[in-house]
Amino acid sequence: MADTAHRPENRYGNRPTMKDVAARAGVGLKTVSRVVNGEAGVTADTERRVQEAIDALGFRRNDSARVLRKGRTSSIGLVLEDLADPFYGPLNRAVEEVARAHGALLINGSSAEDPDREQELVLALCARRVDGLIVIPAGHDHRYLEPEIKAGVATVFVDRPAGRIDADAVLSDSFGGARSGAAHLIAHGHRRIGFIGDQPGIHTASERLRGYRTALADAGLPIADDWVSLGTTAPRRVHEAVRAMLALPEPVTAILTGNNRVTVTVVRVLTDHERPVALVGFDDIELADLLDPGLTVIAQDAATLGRTAAERLFHRLDGGADAPARVVVPTRLIARGSGEIPPPADG
Amino acid sequence: MADTAHRPENRYGNRPTMKDVAARAGVGLKTVSRVVNGEAGVTADTERRVQEAIDALGFRRNDSARVLRKGRTSSIGLVLEDLADPFYGPLNRAVEEVARAHGALLINGSSAEDPDREQELVLALCARRVDGLIVIPAGHDHRYLEPEIKAGVATVFVDRPAGRIDADAVLSDSFGGARSGAAHLIAHGHRRIGFIGDQPGIHTASERLRGYRTALADAGLPIADDWVSLGTTAPRRVHEAVRAMLALPEPVTAILTGNNRVTVTVVRVLTDHERPVALVGFDDIELADLLDPGLTVIAQDAATLGRTAAERLFHRLDGGADAPARVVVPTRLIARGSGEIPPPADG
DNA sequence: CTGAAAGCGCTAACAC
DNA sequence: GTGTTAGCGCTTTCAG
Numbered sequence: 151m152a153d154t155a156h157r158p159e160n161r162y163g164n165r166p167t168m169k170d171v172a173a174r175a176g177v178g179l180k181t182v183s184r185v186v187n188g189e190a191g192v193t194a195d196t197e198r199r200v201q202e203a204i205d206a207l208g209f210r211r212n213d214s215a216r217v218l219r220k221g222r223t224s225s226i227g228l229v230l231e232d233l234a235d236p237f238y239g240p241l242n243r244a245v246e247e248v249a250r251a252h253g254a255l256l257i258n259g260s261s262a263e264d265p266d267r268e269q270e271l272v273l274a275l276c277a278r279r280v281d282g283l284i285v286i287p288a289g290h291d292h293r294y295l296e297p298e299i300k301a302g303v304a305t306v307f308v309d310r311p312a313g314r315i316d317a318d319a320v321l322s323d324s325f326g327g328a329r330s331g332a333a334h335l336i337a338h339g340h341r342r343i344g345f346i347g348d349q350p351g352i353h354t355a356s357e358r359l360r361g362y363r364t365a366l367a368d369a370g371l372p373i374a375d376d377w378v379s380l381g382t383t384a385p386r387r388v389h390e391a392v393r394a395m396l397a398l399p400e401p402v403t404a405i406l407t408g409n410n411r412v413t414v415t416v417v418r419v420l421t422d423h424e425r426p427v428a429l430v431g432f433d434d435i436e437l438a439d440l441l442d443p444g445l446t447v448i449a450q451d452a453a454t455l456g457r458t459a460a461e462r463l464f465h466r467l468d469g470g471a472d473a474p475a476r477v478v479v480p481t482r483l484i485a486r487g488s489g490e491i492p493p494p495a496d497g
Numbered sequence: 498m499a500d501t502a503h504r505p506e507n508r509y510g511n512r513p514t515m516k517d518v519a520a521r522a523g524v525g526l527k528t529v530s531r532v533v534n535g536e537a538g539v540t541a542d543t544e545r546r547v548q549e550a551i552d553a554l555g556f557r558r559n560d561s562a563r564v565l566r567k568g569r570t571s572s573i574g575l576v577l578e579d580l581a582d583p584f585y586g587p588l589n590r591a592v593e594e595v596a597r598a599h600g601a602l603l604i605n606g607s608s609a610e611d612p613d614r615e616q617e618l619v620l621a622l623c624a625r626r627v628d629g630l631i632v633i634p635a636g637h638d639h640r641y642l643e644p645e646i647k648a649g650v651a652t653v654f655v656d657r658p659a660g661r662i663d664a665d666a667v668l669s670d671s672f673g674g675a676r677s678g679a680a681h682l683i684a685h686g687h688r689r690i691g692f693i694g695d696q697p698g699i700h701t702a703s704e705r706l707r708g709y710r711t712a713l714a715d716a717g718l719p720i721a722d723d724w725v726s727l728g729t730t731a732p733r734r735v736h737e738a739v740r741a742m743l744a745l746p747e748p749v750t751a752i753l754t755g756n757n758r759v760t761v762t763v764v765r766v767l768t769d770h771e772r773p774v775a776l777v778g779f780d781d782i783e784l785a786d787l788l789d790p791g792l793t794v795i796a797q798d799a800a801t802l803g804r805t806a807a808e809r810l811f812h813r814l815d816g817g818a819d820a821p822a823r824v825v826v827p828t829r830l831i832a833r834g835s836g837e838i839p840p841p842a843d844g
Numbered sequence: 845c846t847g848a849a850a851g852c853g854c855t856a857a858c859a860c
Numbered sequence: 861g862t863g864t865t866a867g868c869g870c871t872t873t874c875a876g
């Protein structure tokens with residue numbers, strides 16, 4: 151047909167349109183639209199004829215066109231650090247469930263902890279005109295989002311706050327969690343407690359360090375420089391940090407870790423160590439209860455983090471115009487054995 | 498302005514369009530389009546003026562309109578069972594990386610192992626006109642996809658094959674993996690080996706059962722009915738199955754599990770059991786090497802599964818028209834101790 | 845209850 | 861180099 155000759159090659163494989171359905175059913179375009187969208191005002195008989203044409207043609211509404219006209223995509227974007235990280239799985243799922251309840255689809259992407267990639271991804275999502283955005287930030291400067299937010303893209307940050315802009319954020323209680331973890335070790339008699347954390351530029355990492363420091367200060371305990379190690383979560387780096395703390399003239403008798411990647415490496419090192427060393431890890435880990443001793447952790451509630459953020463987002467989309475707020479989700483200390491090991495009698 | 502009065506309320510928060518940019522820069526619409534898309538044929542001076550207008554207005558191209566015109570969304574859909582399941586994390590990420598390399602975004606969703614929800618999600622993605630679809634099927638009848646596939650939606654199934662349609666599938670070697678796991682236990686002297694698997698309706702579950710049966714048959718070993726238990730992965734169900742096998746007059750001396758949820762429960766039960774029982778689990782588990790004994794597993798390569806499926810998808814999108822194929826990704830047995838426990842001397 | 849016309853914001857095709 | 865026109869497939873508006 152001359153009519154279709156102008157179409158781009160792979161134009162949806164030449165799918166039928168409402169116009170095609172209308173022609174086949176012998177009705178007007180708008181009537182098809184009414185049937186497809188379940189609107190009232192169509193005779194049962196007309197509806198049947200239209201439905202037959204739809205089935206015969208294999209018609210499915212093109213939401214791209216619908217979106218262009220309606221101005222809403224009914225989709226939200228979620229940018230996280232790594233889709234493969236088990237910590238983000240429950241968060242991702244929780245966001246999805248809320249989105250689903252609001253009839254929205256979820257577009258996902260990983261920043262790979264790279265600020266440029268984060269920005270690229272976020273702006274691509276804005277170009278797609280997602281209704282809202284949930285971001286676990288990799289970068290520290292989100293001013294690039296200002297025009298987008300001004301233009302109406304609701305945005306909620308999770309796990310870490312936004313940098314240099316005022317925006318909603320839903321965060322775990324890193325400070326309180328780390329403080330309670332350190333306090334737990336102190337309560338079990340430890341006086342030389344090491345902290346092995348992530349890079350201090352990361353908000354949660356510095357908050358956890360602050361919690362550790364506060365707990366020790368509150369207990370009137372000093373902190374030696376040798377007891378604190380911050381850096382990448384690379385096993386090698388962590389491995390060396392642990393060995394160094396245990397090789398001190400007065401070695402640490404307990405360790406608090408700043409996240410689960412660090413924890414795993416520390417567990418491996420301690421398994422080979424002759425003397426028992428107490429350990430409290432930040433973030434829960436699957437099977438932590440099956441280890442011997444069981445791993446005592448400060449558990450974050452990733453699902454609540456995601457659900458809260460998504461609910462906040464849809465609150466905004468529903469017109470909520472209150473000032474940007476910071477919501478803090480509590481952590482929970484789960485004692486399983488490793489954090490209850492007492493210091494050696496001579497320590 | 499009267500011009501904007503007709504617009505829907507929340508129309509992208511009234512973002513500027515190319516027309517607005519053109520007016521402000523004093524150029525034609527097409528020139529703006531050229532600048533935005535980096536096309537050649539624009540003077541450096543014109544380009545600068547357009548760029549200034551873009552920045553001043555905070556313009557960002559509306560991809561919804563672009564998609565409508567171009568006929569391709571540059572997005573693919575991934576439907577999996579549960580975004581929160583750690584097994585799917587690496588798969589998800591691998592798919593994302595391939596999509597990203599092809600300039601496509603990823604729309605994600607969970608079927609929650611519910612065929613109706615799978616269908617609903619898949620059809621919603623088709624309405625969005627995703628270029629392609631990667632599906633971990635929950636249901637067993639995918640004929641609902643026939644019109645979509647015919648209309649040009651490339652579709653690849655992963656982890657389990659499609660039901661009642663002929664489509665590409667990328668699968669783990671469930672049969673070979675289970676067979677090698679059982680053979681491993683036989684090689685270590687076991688003659689009474691239990692199998693605790695998932696519901697037999699699930700393709701991978703029945704394949705793994707078949708691998709178990711084949712290994713025992715190949716070794717000339719009989720299989721008692723009491724040694725095989727299939728059903729949900731609910732801890733309670735698995736717990737009872739294990740206890741029953743261990744309470745037989747001639748109890749099993751080794752167990753092969755059908756997936757990681759089952760494995761976790763079995764480990765818990767065996768920890769409390771007086772006699773050591775050998776265990777090989779299907780699927781690797783984080784920290785499996787830290788358990789005592791270390792957990793011997795048949796590891797699937799979820800990332801390869803995802804990458805292979807995504808590559809196949811883009812191969813199709815690039816015009817690949819070969820017949821639907823089934824690609825099998827090998828598994829790997831990782832011996833860590835639990836699978837090398839010998840049977841008791843009297844067994 | 846039904847349909848014709850306009851237009852969402854962009855790109856393709858073709859002028860100039 | 862640049863601009864004009866048409867139209868992607870749908871929803872909105874308004875007239876029958």
